[in-house]
Amino acid sequence: MRDPISKIARELQPSGIRKFFDVVAEMPDAISLGVGEPDFDTPWHVREAGIYSLEKGRTFYTSNAGLMELRQEVANYYQRKHFLTYDPRTEVLITVGGSEAIDMTLRAMCDPGDEVIIPEPCYVSYVPCAILAGAVPVTIPLKAENEFRLTPEELLDAITDKTKILMLAFPNNPTGAVMEREDLEKIAKICVEKDIFVISDEIYGALTYTGKPHVTIAEMPGMFERTVVINGFSKSYAMTGWRIGFVAGPAAILSQVTKLHQFAIMCAPTTSQYAGIEALRSGDEDVETMKESYNQRRRYLVSSLRQMGLPCFEPFGAFYVFPSIEKLGMTSEEFANRLLEEEKLAVVPGTAFGACGEGFIRISYAYSMSELKTALGRIEHFIQKHVKE
């Protein structure tokens, strides 16, 4: 028999951390700080809107790009939050979560051999999706001393004449890093000069704790026409299981992304789209409430980890902290494995998000304060035990 598997699929590296996840799944008594989704329920009025749409029998396909009403709300959102004007007819697409948006956008924009710059540590799908799109991923290892922000120098070093796209993901999973206006201005200038496009994954955009609103690179001079913004409902409105997100960008790009989406997906789930309308229309307060709670846990976690002697830069976004575990003289995976074995606590090794995550672990604070407290007690016990060794 011939090999049923394609070369590209076979050569794609599976996430090394999958095995560790399976081990955790088989330890029911272990507690976990390993999730990448909110602990809050989707606000009831949003769920209710989804239920109502089902009751009304709204169970058909929507238009490929998504319900016009929802696209209009997405456009309103960008107008309201970022003073950006997207035409809901041609510049907004509703997708199956941010994940589909990443995949489709890369496919729509990459030719074989094009280089996509991907700063790491980052979400696990960028590199595989770039490869599947035929592009060549070029990773930049971001540094803790820069608070895991992308610096202009790092970007310039990575650019070649084949560079087509910069993949930006701030607020960042797993580091919690943000890029502020001054940081983005410098990056934007380079992108304009070097004629590079940006795919900006801002799925955590609503969760920033700098005291200033989140800034998107699409706001920078000359960037609107070369930026595709990816966003969604999962993290900000606690809607991960609804699988719904959106893309906004110039019509010339969006029309092609929409074409691919039409062939691959048809349309995002109709029920979720109705829920999404309600979320965007009257969910601002829910986001603020959740954000306040995340921020309190974030402060608590950073301060506790530092007191234990784990160096931890202050993350100002998402719901993760990314402390350094270097002083224990273990690799990230070793640390995670032993913490699980000895203290029955699961965290994600930094290396799951790129080689430069070595020496770090990702801790999620999408947990209640009492769960965090219990877990921190275990980390402290672990550290005391191993620093002495």
Added chain:
Amino acid sequence: MKEELLRLIQNNSRIELKDLATMLGTEEATVANMLQDLEQEGTICGYYTLINWDNTDEEKVDALIEVNVNTQRDMGFDAIAERIYKFDEVKFCYLISGRYDFLILLEGKTMRQVANFVSSKLSPVEFVSGTATHFIMKRYKDYGAVLGKPKKDERERMSF
């Protein structure tokens, strides 16, 4: 920060001072002072525990009572309310817009005790012109908390 502190302890008044300070990004002494001021000015009126008595052997009967009153010169709503809420059995007392004037929550041990209170204590209060008593049969939600078993975390335990 004052409002954030209040929102925080409204849902959980048992968080330690040290943790409150960390969660709000400030010093312990600052929080302690703030709490003291809030107590003294009457913004924080107490620290209570939300109990589902149905889980215990203690017999309790609660009733919501609508109260109509006739106000007069020198005897406005506030003065009448005081005559009503001074009874220890009265746990809540609100002035209400609409068809009646006050809504009170009465806590008793038995239905008879509640009935006695209405007939022998509440109705005879001067200016009270009528009452309607509604016994509470089941509590589903109190102070924003759904009464029942705590919810389980049903998320996958690891995800990117």
